[in-house]
Amino acid sequence: MSEEFLKVARAAREAAAELAPLPRAPKDRALRAVADALVAHAAGIVTANAEDVERARAQGTSEAMIDRLRLDEDRIGKIADAVREVADLPDPVGEVVRGGTLPNGLELRQLRVPLGVIGIIYEGRPNVTVDAAALCLKSGNAVLLRGSSSAYSSNTALVRVMQEALAGTEVPAGAVQLVPGQTRDSVKELMRARGLVDVLIPRGGASLINSVVEESTVPVIETGVGNCHVYVDAEADLDLAVRILVNAKAQRPSVCNAAETFLVHRDVADAFVPKALRALAEAGVTVHGDAAIAAYDAAVVPATEDDFAAEYLSLDIAAAVVGSLEEAVAHIRRYGSAHTDAIVTRSQRAARRFVALVDSAAVAVNASTRFTDGGEFGFGAEIGISTQKLHARGPMGLPELTSTKWVYTGEGHLRTSEGTVVAG
Numbered sequence: 390m391s392e393e394f395l396k397v398a399r400a401a402r403e404a405a406a407e408l409a410p411l412p413r414a415p416k417d418r419a420l421r422a423v424a425d426a427l428v429a430h431a432a433g434i435v436t437a438n439a440e441d442v443e444r445a446r447a448q449g450t451s452e453a454m455i456d457r458l459r460l461d462e463d464r465i466g467k468i469a470d471a472v473r474e475v476a477d478l479p480d481p482v483g484e485v486v487r488g489g490t491l492p493n494g495l496e497l498r499q500l501r502v503p504l505g506v507i508g509i510i511y512e513g514r515p516n517v518t519v520d521a522a523a524l525c526l527k528s529g530n531a532v533l534l535r536g537s538s539s540a541y542s543s544n545t546a547l548v549r550v551m552q553e554a555l556a557g558t559e560v561p562a563g564a565v566q567l568v569p570g571q572t573r574d575s576v577k578e579l580m581r582a583r584g585l586v587d588v589l590i591p592r593g594g595a596s597l598i599n600s601v602v603e604e605s606t607v608p609v610i611e612t613g614v615g616n617c618h619v620y621v622d623a624e625a626d627l628d629l630a631v632r633i634l635v636n637a638k639a640q641r642p643s644v645c646n647a648a649e650t651f652l653v654h655r656d657v658a659d660a661f662v663p664k665a666l667r668a669l670a671e672a673g674v675t676v677h678g679d680a681a682i683a684a685y686d687a688a689v690v691p692a693t694e695d696d697f698a699a700e701y702l703s704l705d706i707a708a709a710v711v712g713s714l715e716e717a718v719a720h721i722r723r724y725g726s727a728h729t730d731a732i733v734t735r736s737q738r739a740a741r742r743f744v745a746l747v748d749s750a751a752v753a754v755n756a757s758t759r760f761t762d763g764g765e766f767g768f769g770a771e772i773g774i775s776t777q778k779l780h781a782r783g784p785m786g787l788p789e790l791t792s793t794k795w796v797y798t799g800e801g802h803l804r805t806s807e808g809t810v811v812a813g
């Protein structure tokens with residue numbers, strides 16, 4: 390392991406021990422200081438970000454990906470607002486999860502405690518640098534941030550501003566660390582830092598997730614790609630379905646909760662598909678449809694298996710006609726990524742069945758898939774969206790960044806072969 394990596398990892402470990410026992414008030418004061426500093430230094434952060442954007446443009450990066458990378462003063466204001474929202478949330482640390490008095494008189498409590506040092510490897514969205522740091526600090530954890538090399542200048546500036554702001558507070562500035570280096574070696578170092586890092590969260594595409602899951606000796610909480618579906622049921626309000634579909638696809642196509650496929654019940658296909666194709670075309674979306682969808686419009690590109698498996702992250706969507714709700718569910722199980730899938734229906738029975746059958750982190754009923762987001766769920770932000778089942782599922786906010794500890798209090802309780810003896 391490089392000296393540079395060991396230096397920041399050890400500093401984070403020391404800071405984590407100092408941060409863990411802090412009560413809520415100093416953590417909230419520190420988060421508000423971070424939010425103020427981000428706004429005060431917005432111009433400098435935008436200048437650093439412009440270097441990343443310029444480099445990305447020179448490398449031919451798509452506009453959708455540049456949109457993820459780009460910061461302006463307005464976006465920095467929103468990032469600061471998210472930090473303030475996290476400060477306003479209750480502190481998860483110390484919360485009693487379960488507890489009571491056992492028949493032998495022992496008082497037993499399960500308390501939330503910080504995880505310790507959290508490592509996060511993430512995509513080229515600099516807002517994640519601040520979201521992750523804010524959530525980690527509030528939940529009493531130190532964080533090692535390994536953002537995309539494409540956002541290195543932005544992340545360096547953001548971490549500097551956060552550390553300088555923390556230096557004037559009771560929260561140790563060392564609790565927020567940027568992992569040094571822009572090569573994949575730094576990802577490997579995080580994966581091998583068992584004992585220094587308590588949990589590693591890979592947030593990005595399949596290649597990242599697979600390599601971390603296979604190679605990490607540090608425990609991992611996986612996030613995952615978003616191949617999200619909108620299913621338009623036989624009993625859907627079709628105007629509503631068009632609006633939900635267009636929002637799910639086009640409101641921000643580059644994010645993981647954007648829809649990538651729509652499925653429509655054949656009983657309403659004639660009424661729905663032409664309207665949907667018109668609305669999607671107006672929003673600039675290219676539809677890759679099966680033969681039944683393609684029959685409605687020459688502009689539809691014939692879909693292949695790859696289209697149904699694709700996470701486009703662009704203004705493209707796959708589409709198919711299905712014979713039943715069960716067929717829609719079978720399609721989602723085959724091609725989906727267990728992130729977010731939606732049904733549009735007026736039937737409560739159909740909604741209940743879809744919710745029961747679709748095994749995804751989030752299921753939306755008569756709502757856009759775009760709501761699977763920590764901010765929208767009221768978590769202030771999210772450190773990632775887990776598409777696996779342990780130890781967290783869906784947008785991960787403050788409680789997901791904690792573990793628990795059992796505390797039991799007696800009066801000299803002893804466990805003997807005859808049962809409990811109270812010696813006190």
Ligand SMILES: NC(=O)C1=CN([C@@H]2O[C@H](COP(=O)(O)OP(=O)(O)OC[C@H]3O[C@@H](n4cnc5c(N)ncnc54)[C@H](OP(=O)(O)O)[C@@H]3O)[C@@H](O)[C@H]2O)C=CC1
Binds near residue numbers: 776
């Ligand atoms: N479920 C969720 O919470 C989220 C899911 N996503 C998904 O992430 C994808 C988009 O992310 P994208 O911008 O492509 O980010 P990438 O997956 O390409 O990169 C994310 C980070 O992982 C690193 N990385 C990528 N591949 C590897 C690898 N094989 N080994 C080691 N490190 C690696 C990158 O480093 P470097 O940049 O230096 O190459 C970067 O820091 C989409 O699929 C999206 O759905 C995104 C965010 C949230």
Ligand SMILES: N[C@@H](CCC(=O)OP(=O)(O)O)C(=O)O
Binds near residue numbers: 643
């Ligand atoms: N937080 C996001 C959704 C999840 C996410 O982070 O997506 P991504 O852009 O793929 O990193 C949003 O809707 O704004």
